[in-house]
Amino acid sequence: MNTVWVLGDQLNRHLGALADADPTTDRVLIIESTAKVTSKRWHVQRAHFVIASMRRFADELSAAGFEVDHRRSRSLADGFREHVDEFEPDEVIATEPASWDGLELFRDLGVTTVRSNQFLCHYQDFADWADGRNRLRMEDFYRWQRKRLGYLMDQDGEPVGGRWNFDDENREPPPGDESDPWAAPQTSRLDELDREVLADLDDVAFDNGGELWGTAPDGTWATTRRAALSRLRHFVDEVLPRFGPHEDAMVRRSWHLAHSTLSPYMNIGLLLPGEVCDAVQDAYDDGRVPLNSAEGFIRQVIGWREYVWGVYWLWMPEYRSANVLGADRALPPVFSGAASTEMNCVDHCLSTLHSKAYNHHIQRLMVLGNLAMLHGVDPWAMTTWMWSTFIDGAEWVMLPNVIGMSQWADGGRMATKPYAAGGNYIDTMSDYCGDCRFDRTQRVGDDACPFTTLYWDFLDRHHDRLVSNPRIARQVRAAEQLSDLDAVRSRAAVVRDRLDVGDL
Numbered sequence: 368m369n370t371v372w373v374l375g376d377q378l379n380r381h382l383g384a385l386a387d388a389d390p391t392t393d394r395v396l397i398i399e400s401t402a403k404v405t406s407k408r409w410h411v412q413r414a415h416f417v418i419a420s421m422r423r424f425a426d427e428l429s430a431a432g433f434e435v436d437h438r439r440s441r442s443l444a445d446g447f448r449e450h451v452d453e454f455e456p457d458e459v460i461a462t463e464p465a466s467w468d469g470l471e472l473f474r475d476l477g478v479t480t481v482r483s484n485q486f487l488c489h490y491q492d493f494a495d496w497a498d499g500r501n502r503l504r505m506e507d508f509y510r511w512q513r514k515r516l517g518y519l520m521d522q523d524g525e526p527v528g529g530r531w532n533f534d535d536e537n538r539e540p541p542p543g544d545e546s547d548p549w550a551a552p553q554t555s556r557l558d559e560l561d562r563e564v565l566a567d568l569d570d571v572a573f574d575n576g577g578e579l580w581g582t583a584p585d586g587t588w589a590t591t592r593r594a595a596l597s598r599l600r601h602f603v604d605e606v607l608p609r610f611g612p613h614e615d616a617m618v619r620r621s622w623h624l625a626h627s628t629l630s631p632y633m634n635i636g637l638l639l640p641g642e643v644c645d646a647v648q649d650a651y652d653d654g655r656v657p658l659n660s661a662e663g664f665i666r667q668v669i670g671w672r673e674y675v676w677g678v679y680w681l682w683m684p685e686y687r688s689a690n691v692l693g694a695d696r697a698l699p700p701v702f703s704g705a706a707s708t709e710m711n712c713v714d715h716c717l718s719t720l721h722s723k724a725y726n727h728h729i730q731r732l733m734v735l736g737n738l739a740m741l742h743g744v745d746p747w748a749m750t751t752w753m754w755s756t757f758i759d760g761a762e763w764v765m766l767p768n769v770i771g772m773s774q775w776a777d778g779g780r781m782a783t784k785p786y787a788a789g790g791n792y793i794d795t796m797s798d799y800c801g802d803c804r805f806d807r808t809q810r811v812g813d814d815a816c817p818f819t820t821l822y823w824d825f826l827d828r829h830h831d832r833l834v835s836n837p838r839i840a841r842q843v844r845a846a847e848q849l850s851d852l853d854a855v856r857s858r859a860a861v862v863r864d865r866l867d868v869g870d871l
């Protein structure tokens with residue numbers, strides 16, 4: 368018999384090696400690795416989400432007639448060797464991994480890989496698309512994907528509605544009133560298996576010097592394909608019609624707004640991106656959602672998500688160590704929860720992370736990522752922290768988003784200019800600033816908003832690198848001409864010191 372080895376982010380019967388597997392000729396191997404559980408300070412919801420999903424998937428495969436060797440081992444490599452010793456398979460086959468470590472592991476162990484269909488554009492096809500282009504613009508890739516895949520396209524090959532992009536309708540600040548028009552996410556009831564997983568995680572972490580943090584799971588995150596499909600239907604029916612206009616807004620009264628919260632399921636295989644986009648296309652065809660919502664969402668999935676996967680494979684493994692701004696500070700203690708903060712925006716994002724292991728895109732980019740970049744945090748430290756903290760983390764998605772987009776450590780391969788912003792941006796897009804102890808309009812003095820101070824200081828510190836960038840040169844010139852630039856520099860030094868000791 369052959370063995371089909373399924374990794375924890377490949378939990379789908381229709382994926383690669385498993386799609387062709389047959390219970391009469393193939394046995395399935397699933398390994399829970401202690402080394403993985405203790406490799407980072409995981410958010411408990413993230414660790415639970417992956418392990419509970421793996422166990423339920425193993426049960427589903429058993430119910431479908433497969434013999435499943437679901438084992439717990441010290442490491443993935445150990446688990447593989449133990450399996451081979453015990454079962455002596457003719458061949459071990461796996462679906463290509465989504466991230467680099469998996470590729471190296473499979474290579475080292477001599478595992479045969481089958482082309483991955485976990486994304487709509489395989490990274491080799493992305494590399495062909497990228498070949499010979501000076502700039503890898505996401506917008507160009509997205510249009511190529513739209514044409515190739517046929518989403519929201521007319522019969523004559525033009526985009527439905529005559530436009531490729533409704534972004535300008537999707538940048539609205541939060542609604543001014545206190546209403547909460549966003550449907551609550553579905554939840555699932557925790558069961559005995561969930562409790563077992565949590566107890567096992569505690570034991571593994573305790574016995575091996577690991578640590579978990581965050582609020583225990585509350586049923587927000589589904590751990591079966593069936594429940595994930597139900598989340599998808601709920602999103603399309605109840606949430607998608609509002610997706611778009613307030614995509615970039617941040618409000619304290621809702622942790623999710625009209626975001627789909629579907630990324631974790633796509634990232635571990637419980638949902639496939641094609642079926643997600645098909646459901647959105649169907650809803651548009653039936654007149655159930657407006658075009659700006661359907662387009663805005665499909666752009667995120669066939670555009671951004673696939674683009675990120677493509678550039679990750681194109682630029683690895685060197686990409687891991689990119690750090691053009693020479694940022695080398697440690698992550699401030701407020702990120703790990705070792706200190707509290709009076710910055711309303713940071714406090715809100717971190718407390719949501721604590722309770723849900725989730726922040727939406729703008730909170731990741733313009734609050735937490737922005738603060739780390741302005742402060743000068745080592746990009747790899749930031750990557751590792753986000754990876755271990757978010758429910759949907761994985762190396763392939765973290766690196767371009769953190770190293771490239773949020774920390775600008777790649778010098779502009781992902782983003783043409785750093786996503787740096789002071790308190791004014793946060794105030795426009797959120798309800799955080801009104802009653803904040805800091806004043807977003809001040810850049811010096813005890814009450815100055817740390818974002819505003821660090822923003823001007825960032826432009827000053829990186830003057831020589833950024834002044835020739837037409838997309839940010841105007842702001843760099845403005846910083847150069849500040850009458851109180853020396854005071855900004857002094858205040859920034861104080862802010863950084865206080866961030867380092869968790870006193871801000």
Ligand SMILES: Cc1cc2nc3c(=O)[nH]c(=O)nc-3n(C[C@H](O)[C@H](O)[C@H](O)COP(=O)(O)OP(=O)(O)OC[C@H]3O[C@@H](n4cnc5c(N)ncnc54)[C@H](O)[C@@H]3O)c2cc1C
Nearest residue numbers: 626627628629630667671672727728731732759760768773
């Ligand atoms: C600093 C930073 C870190 C991030 N870390 C992750 C991560 O660990 N895992 C992750 O899946 N996404 C990550 N993202 C991208 C994006 O923020 C999340 O995909 C999104 O917030 C997930 O929530 P959602 O499903 O509600 O998204 P929605 O707003 O509903 O968007 C729909 C879908 O589009 C996809 N998508 C949109 N933008 C991106 C993107 N830039 N990269 C990849 N997919 C995208 C996701 O699959 C998402 O589910 C990160 C972005 C930044 C700036």
